[in-house]
Amino acid sequence: MSAVLEISGLQKTYRSRKRVRRALDGFDMVVEAGQVHGFLGPNGSGKTTTLRTLLGLIKPNGGRMSILGQEVPRHLPEVAGQVGAIVESPQFFGNFTARDTLSLLADAGGVRPERVMAVLELVGLRDRAKERVKTYSLGMKQRLAVASALLKEPKLLILDEPANGLDPGGIREMRTLMRDLAESGMTVVLSSHILGEIQLICDSVTIISAGRRVAAGSVSSVLAQHASTTVKVRLEPGVDMYAATELLRAAGAQVTLERDHFTVGNASNPAQITRILAERQVYVTELTPVAVDLESVFLELTGTAPVDGQNRQVDQSAPVPAAGGWGQ
Ligand SMILES: Nc1ncnc2c1ncn2[C@@H]1O[C@H](COP(=O)(O)OP(=O)(O)OP(=O)(O)O)[C@@H](O)[C@H]1O
Numbered sequence: 001m002s003a004v005l006e007i008s009g010l011q012k013t014y015r016s017r018k019r020v021r022r023a024l025d026g027f028d029m030v031v032e033a034g035q036v037h038g039f040l041g042p043n044g045s046g047k048t049t050t051l052r053t054l055l056g057l058i059k060p061n062g063g064r065m066s067i068l069g070q071e072v073p074r075h076l077p078e079v080a081g082q083v084g085a086i087v088e089s090p091q092f093f094g095n096f097t098a099r100d101t102l103s104l105l106a107d108a109g110g111v112r113p114e115r116v117m118a119v120l121e122l123v124g125l126r127d128r129a130k131e132r133v134k135t136y137s138l139g140m141k142q143r144l145a146v147a148s149a150l151l152k153e154p155k156l157l158i159l160d161e162p163a164n165g166l167d168p169g170g171i172r173e174m175r176t177l178m179r180d181l182a183e184s185g186m187t188v189v190l191s192s193h194i195l196g197e198i199q200l201i202c203d204s205v206t207i208i209s210a211g212r213r214v215a216a217g218s219v220s221s222v223l224a225q226h227a228s229t230t231v232k233v234r235l236e237p238g239v240d241m242y243a244a245t246e247l248l249r250a251a252g253a254q255v256t257l258e259r260d261h262f263t264v265g266n267a268s269n270p271a272q273i274t275r276i277l278a279e280r281q282v283y284v285t286e287l288t289p290v291a292v293d294l295e296s297v298f299l300e301l302t303g304t305a306p307v308d309g310q311n312r313q314v315d316q317s318a319p320v321p322a323a324g325g326w327g328q
Contacts, residue, residue: 010063025211038198041208084149085158094134139170234286
């Protein structure tokens with residue numbers, strides 16, 4: 001695989017008369033060819049700043065960036081034709097049809113006119129191409145925006161919050177579209193706050209917090225690195241659950257009592273749970289690992305802000321040893 005997008009040590013500081021705000025603090029990101037890559041981070045973590053810097057819309061204070069092997073912003077004119085991007089919601093004239101809107105853009109960008117109906121077909125708007133944009137739903141407008149970014153047949157498509165404001169049906173359509181584009185060989189980078197969606201759609205992710213990378217890699221490897229040692233335990237009906245949890249707590253387990261079950265947070269050896277309880281004739285009817293998802297990893301990572309002044313990405317710091325070892 002080869003990197004379509006590489007960012008290394010990116011710095012951006014916004015300065016106004018009143019304050020200095022460091023939006024990017026040595027940020028790194030790599031996106032391999034043909035992937036759908038999720039770019040995740042809480043509000044204000046630096047996603048839009050990264051994308052705007054990459055597209056030459058704002059100037060960084062330091063760091064290196066390359067797109068399709070060309071250093072940017074120096075070589076942006078050479079690669080701009082191969083990058084489609086929607087970083088701010090595009091404004092369309094409501095009285096224009098989708099076809100007229102795209103024809104104007106194609107004309108201005110020196111794109112072959114045949115591309116207009118081709119991209120409308122790709123985003124599923126061909127049948128509605130002759131209707132005015134003001135009659136479109138939000139989801140259709142979002143798809144029209146994606147169509148406009150596809151006019152140039154880009155190798156890299158960058159979308160900031162493409163599913164923003166869409167209902168579940170619209171989100172599903174957008175997901176299918178992203179996957180279809182990746183299958184056609186395009187690399188797609190999308191930022192989103194809808195983490196369940198990112199988990200379904202993306203091959204790989206970068207998570208940013210306070211201007212630094214806090215995790216990166218394939219979705220499965222990011223999840224595996226944060227594999228949970230929490231298990232859910234259910235007991236036979238009628239058993240005193242509180243007394244059972246006290247037995248486990250006395251042995252060092254981190255127990256959280258729920259309405260009809262409890263969880264043990266540091267269960268690196270779940271057999272200890274069944275052994276300790278069975279010794280007191282308390283029997284377990286269910287013992288299941290609590291699955292980790294992207295949302296819990298995101299909350300865990302972005303809840304712990306990077307240490308100021310540390311010149312390294314947070315995901316390169318020494319791994320924290322897994323909790324466990326109680327009840328031996
Ligand atoms: N033009 C600007 N002037 C000053 N500060 C700015 C400017 N643009 C962004 N910032 C600040 O830089 C930081 C990063 O903002 P950015 O918009 O990149 O975050 P984001 O991750 O895209 O957030 P969101 O998810 O809310 O869109 C924030 O603290 C923001 O207030």
